[in-house]
Amino acid sequence: MISIVIPVLNEGATIRQVIRTVKKTSRKTEIIVVDDNSTDTTVEEAMKEGVRVITSSQRGKGISMREGMMAAKYDIVVYVDGDILTYPDNIVELLTDPIVNDQADFVKSYFTRQAGRVTQLVAKPLLSILFPELAHFQQPLSGMIAGRKSLLSRVQFENDYGVDIGLLIDMHVLGARITEANIGRIENAMQTWEQLSKMSREVSRTILHKAEHMNLPQENLETLGNINIIREQMEYSILESIDKLHKMVIFNLDEVVFTENYLHLAAAAFDVDLSLQQIMEHHTDPVTILEHTATLFRDRNLAELLEVADAIPIVPDIKAVVRELKKRGYACGIITDGFECVARHIKNKLGMDFVFANRLHLYDSVATGEITIPEYFLQQDDDGLDALPRYNKNNILQYIAHKYHVTPQNVIYVGSGSDGSNLLKEAGIGVAFDSRVPFIEKVADKIIPGPYMAPLLSIAQASPEKFRIKLPPISKKQARRIGIGSLVALASAGLVYLAARQIRKNGQEREKSLALNC
Template structure:
C-alpha cells in the first residue's frame, strides 16, 4: 500500500531534496492527525502521510466527528482512535500515547497541496540527534493571531523563541518520551504551550522549512477566542518561569503595536486581492508634514529646521537625529498631532472607491508608524507602513527602528533604504494570486523610486520639477481625478 502512495505523491530517486532522503530514511515515525469533521480532506492527508518513507503508521484521533471523517480515514489506511475528550490537546496527547514509534509527527487534518517529503524533513533533525522538538516553518509569515499575539508575547517573555516563524503551527515532530513529559492544553494554545514547555524542559529545538501551506482559515469570530487562549497559555508559562512582571506586560503591548507596522502582517491582510494602491503620507495625503507639526507643538521647530539643513547627513542618520528630538514626548501628543493634521479633499472618497474596486490600500511613509496608523484609520485604508518609535511607559525614548520593508535585499546592500522596497516585498510575495496592478501617489523626490516601480504613478502638489518631468508619472490637481480611473483598471485585472 505504501508503495502505491509514494508513486502517487511523486517520490523517486533524485540527486537532492526529499527524493534522496526517501532512499535513506526508513519508517521511523508515527504520524498523528487530530481531526474534527475533516471529511473534506482527511483521506488526502492520510494518503500523503502514508506516501512518505519515514511514516511507519498513521493514527487519526477522531474528536467524535459528526461527518464521515472516521470512516474515510480508515478507508485511506489510518488507524482511527476516538479521542478520550473533546479538544485538540487531548487528541494530540492520546495520539502520542497510541504511537508505537519514538518519533511522533503531528499533521493537521485540513492540509492540501503539500510538497512531497515533509515528514521525512521533519524527522531528519531527530534522527541525526540535532533536535528533540521540531517545528515546521511555512510561507512568509503567520496569520493575525501569530503576528499580533504570539510573536510579540514570545519576544518579551521568551525571547529565546522569538525567531521561530510559526510558533502556533500544528505541524510538529518530537520524541515521544519528551511529549509524554509535557502538558497538552485543551484549546488553541496547545501548540505554543508545547513549544515553551519543550524549551523550559531543556529540549533542543529546530525549525524546518516545508514550503507553502494551504489549509482552511479560521472564521473571524474564532480568532478572538484563539488570541485569548494563546495569551493565557503564554502568560501562564511566563508566570511559572518567573518571567511575568508589570514592566514586561507593558513592553509586550508595545511590541504588539509595532508588529502591525511589519510587512508580514500587511501581506496577511491581502486575502487574494490583486490590485494595490500606495499613498505617501506627508505632503500627499496631508498637505503638512507630521514631524514639522509635532516639532512646532513641542517647541522643537528651530532644532528640527537646523537638522533639515544638513545635506551631508544620510537619510537614516537624519531620521535618527530627528527622532531624538521627540524623546520624553508623551504618546498622546503624537496621537493628537496626527488626528489634527489636515487631510486633502477627495482622499477618503478615493480610498473608498479603490477598496470597492478590489484594491488593497496602504499608507507608506518615511515618518513614524504611530502617526501613519492614525492617518490610515482616518482615511479608511487597509494598512500603514512606516518606521517605528519605541515608547516606555507611553513616553517616547527617542529610538527609531527602521521598517524592514524599506530595506534593500541582502544581495544589494549598497542600495538606499527606500519606499520602493515595499513594492518589491509585495511583488515577491508567493501567496496566490499574485499582485498584478500597483498604483502609487506621492509628492516628493523620496517617492520617486516607488513611483517608477508602480504600474500607474501620480504626483500631487509636486515639490520638485523632476517629478513632473519624469516619464510615466502623471500630475493630478486633486484626488478626485483618480476616482474615475479606478473602475476601468480593476475590471481589466478581473478579466485576466
C-alpha cells in the first residue's frame, strides 16, 4: 500500500491530468495533494478528482513534502511533481518496485529531458568533491522519488530548491539502500535565468550545509566558501493583493462555515476535551483561554490538525456562493478565534482570498503549544501607554480600513452573533446566518435562516453603502402605540419617495440621451 504525495503551487492547468496518471497504478494507493497556498484554481481542480487536499502551513516545497509525508497513512511514500504531463502510466510502479521487492529503501528517478544546467554545473561537481559516493546519480535533483516513511520521518526537508539533493544526502548518511529508476522522457517548463540562479545558490547551500555536519576536510569547505549561498526567502500574503479592491465579505469560520465546533472536536479527537472544558470554566480572559488551549495541542502535527477540520461538514453551498461573489468583485475571506493553519486550509478549499486568525506555532510542522495573537485582534485601551492591549476581534474593521483602505461601509460580515454582535453592527452589512441569538434582528441588517448561504447573493447585489441608513427597530408595543394607520402612512411615504427618485433618475437619463443626440 502506497501514499502518493503531490506538492503543488499554482498548477490548476495540469494537476488533474497528473492525478489521473498516478491513478492508473494497479497498487492500492491514497493520493494527497499538498497545496502550497496557490492563488489559482489548483485546489478546486484537485478536489474534482476526489483526492485528499491539505494546505501547507507555510510556502515552500520542502514544507509541503514533509507535511504530505506526515499525512501519509502507508509506509511507502511516493512524490511526484504536479506540473508534468509526460509521466508514463506506470510511474508509480517504476518508483516503488525496488522498495516493494525489498531491493531498496529510497528510489531516485532519472530521465531524459531538454536541459539540466544546475545539475551539470553545480550539483554534480559539488557532489564529486564532497560526497563522491553520490556523484554517479544521473539526476540528483529529481523530485520524483519514493521512500520508506520510517526513514523519511528521520531526515530534514529543506524548504527550497535544495530539498531534493538534501534528501538524497540524508538518506545516504542514514545508510539507506538507494537506487535509481528510469522514468523515460520528462518535459516541463524551462526556467528563467533568475530561477536558475536562485536554484544554484540553494542547491550549493544545501550541499555545503550537509558537508559541514559531516566534518569533511576543512580545506574543501574553504575552497568552496567563496560560492554565494545567500538564501532568498519568499514571503507570501494574499491580503496584499486586495489593496485596490473596494468591497469584501468576511465569513466567521466557527459560526457560519463549519457546522460543528473545531476546537471541541479536535480536543475530543486528541483526548483533551476534559482539559478544554476546565479551561473554559476557569478563565474568562480571551488571551488566557487561547494560550492555555494552544498547550493542549502540543506535539500534534499539521496533518492531524487538518484531518479534524476535513471531517467537519461545511455549509453545503458556500463554495459556489464564494465563487459568485468573487466574480462580482468581492474579496472573500475568513475570520476566526482559532488557528491560522486550519483557517488557511479551509480558505484554500473554498477558493477564498484571505484569513484573519491566531497563529499556532509550528516547528517542523509540529505544534509547539505556543500561540501568537496578531495585531489586528488587539486593541489598546485608553488607560495609558503602560496598559496592555486587550483581545478584541471587532478591531479587525479598523485594521482593514487602515492597512487595505477598505472602509467598514464596504464590508459584508457574515456571522451568527454568538461571540458578540459588534461586527454585525459595525460592518456595512451585517448578515446573521442560522442564528439562535435572541433579538439578533435588532443587530443584523439581514438575516439568513440557513442552512444554505445562497440568499447572500441577493444581499450582495446592492452596494453596501445603501444599507447604512437603518430604521430603528420597532417593538410590538411601539407598533400598537403608533397605530396601524400610521405605519401604513409611513410605508406609503417611503414608496412615494422611491417612486420620485426613480422618476428623477429617468428624467436625468433622458436629458443625457438628448444631449448626446444633439
